[in-house]
Amino acid sequence: MPHPSDEILARLMGLHPKIIDLTLDRVHRLLAATGHPEAVLPPVIHIAGTNGKGSTQAMIRAGLEAAGQRVHAYTSPHLARFHERIRLAGALISEPALAALLDECEAANGGAPITFFEITTVAAFLAFARTPADYTLLEVGLGGRLDATNVVAKPALTIITPVSIDHQQYLGETLPEIAGEKAGILKRGVPCVVGPQAPEGMEVIEAKAARLGAPLFAHGQHWHAFEERGRLIYQDETGLLDLPLPILPGPHQIENAGAALAALRCLGFDESACEAAVSRAEWPARMQRLRQGPLAESAPGIELWLDGGHNPAGGAAVAATLARMPARPTHLVCGMLNTKDIGGYLRPLVAQAQSLSAVSIPGEPNTLPAMQTAAAARAAGFASVSEAGSVAEALAVIAAEDPQARVLICGSLYLAGQVLRANG
Template identity: 45%
Template sequence: MKEVVRSSDPRIAALIARQAAQSADGDQIGLGRIRALLDRLGRPQDSLPPVLHVAGTNGKGSTCAFLRAALEAAGKRVHVFTSPHLVRYNERIRIAGTLIDDVELGGRMAAVLDANEEIGASLFEVNVAVAFLAFRDTPADACILEVGLGGRLDATNVIERPLVCGIASLGLDHQQFLGRNMVGVAREKAGIAKPAVPLVTQLYPPDIAAAVAGIAGSVGAPVEARGSSWTASLRHGAINYRDREGMLKLPTPRLAGKHQAMNAALAVAMLRHQSTIAVPPPALTAAMGWAQWPARLQQLTAGPMFDMLPRGSELWVDGGHNPAAARLIADHARRHWQDGKRLVLVFASLASKDAAGTLRPFRGLAQEVLTLGIDGHDCRSPEALEQLAETMGCTARAKVGLADAMAALRQPARVLVFGSLYLAGELLTLNGPLPE
């Protein structure tokens, strides 16, 4: 899938433009180009530290954040590859705990693009190659890879022998590539399964679980599913986790939402279903408070956009952009935002996303919806989203940007910026804090 990516660094911006001129077909997914590119670069994927590979529709990035926090709490050096970024392109590649700097990113990317001249790999595939080169050349104890899209044909799936694989929550997204059938989506995500490598999963409906198990079984991957191999529940302010090794009682994560507790539990299960890297229970406990993942029910308490709101307001941001994510956020709002403060949704949606399905969970919950476009992206117009919200019985107003939306509020409110990672990134750019 062709990414719309910019960088404020002139050298990185020029390299992104160079890749765009090389790309043969940005909307084609598959492993042929990335394999050819990595072959030219000396197969860096064969020299990585033990890999933890994470797929899913929602929650895979947060799961990666919990994995990183637990491993680092255990004293390990950890590489991390995630996507997309919110503000800076560098956010995608973390080398032994530190975001790649502009000098190394530029040098690595130029080398990859030199090898890419006749291959025409996509920007995401170039990202993966850059990360693998950087990870190969810096010692670390573990490497966390987040799947970009799907699983079976995702560029990260060139890893032949990961340490453990995980699948977070599943839902419909990227339907133009993964299909509109949940069973088919599940099979694509399960395509990261590898022979004799544990595949740790969340709890799914029977037909979805059967689809995942079928793919795993076809390659000889043992499935370690929540509800059978391990269990987790949130009770009395703690995560109660149990597997064949015993029970753990963990504090609730700093990241807000019941869904984040289950993402944390998936990370714990992944770490406890492998035996190569020792992660003691105190490190798992510490990870609940250490893990950070920007724009996931993140509250902003200062900054230029926050200062534009009426006194007594709150400002929250979440990058959720599909109906499954919206249901989780709406459920959190109903459970925890019960103080009577008005909820105002600042909403935008890419044209390729299910805007109606993403708005619907907020019907009767949000007192007002302020609709925006997303600059530089193929998005639904603010006017179209305003009309959509009104058909659902919501009071709605189309606005021209985030500053216009903030300035439009005259009474204290709980403001939730939602619907797009690009919109979340724009808010963090304008308001801070920037992801570190």
């Protein structure tokens, strides 16, 4: 059943001809019209980066909440419902509250051009400003410097997770250019936790931080995180933590956990908050095991996984995760957007999977047709490639041929969201 917010969100999509148009003018105009909510948010932790933003944020939130803090959180895109983007003091925003805020922002905007992300970000800021909390976690939508979230003058802390090549059409062709956009969230005198970076990206971040007098807490310099004998070891100037491995699967989560722990330590939280960060975080569609629901139950012998990574670094992270799992025949069901580096995503996965079944993402105008994903998979080196009309159809074929296999549905957060909706 559609909610009132669905109708408003559909209308807001039509206020600007482009989905993405990076500039802050429209956001500043609407923030002024709504009474500058960005100026009265609970202390902000602002997170940019190409990969790992959401996982890092989820771990910080788990740590803060375990320490008794009330936490607002803003993320994008959503998977199953828009409400996931706005978490108010620990709970997802309610439908009545969301509909009322969207109405208010639509009226204040008065039909002027504004992108969907910009107007919904202002709605989130209004919600955060009006609900008491101890911290606000803000995840950048795209880039950093000109992202709609980058309007908070003095955050408590900024974080830059690993930067890699993605969204070149908006952020620049080279790693230094992209790192420069991400470093746009740095603020004068505000400390910044920096995850692992390529040297040419780190140079740009360090130069920007030096100009702004922003203290850096950088991976490999000020903090280290690594796995040792099945534990997560974290070390910084104040000492060593010996913690359980992150509950979020995959070796890349060690570094994301390191950034989250560095952030919690910067903010003065103790070891119990740090332990909760790694052991209690939940973040769907990041190597998520699907055990229940219609899709999982349609193939009871299959070990079913879901991941929304979609760029070359995401493909490499998934491949590294699969490589460390117990040996089992592994098949991919893959659907991607036509704006992504398809070959760069698929190449690391060739060694980890027996086959790939390509699907189109239903209802998604920018989907890569299954036929093109299949062609890209063959070019990347997959020996066995097929096409299917849907994820369910692909799963049924795999289950019939290999009933005890591992199946990973992958390639896009949009596909992951549809799978989570279909699987209840």
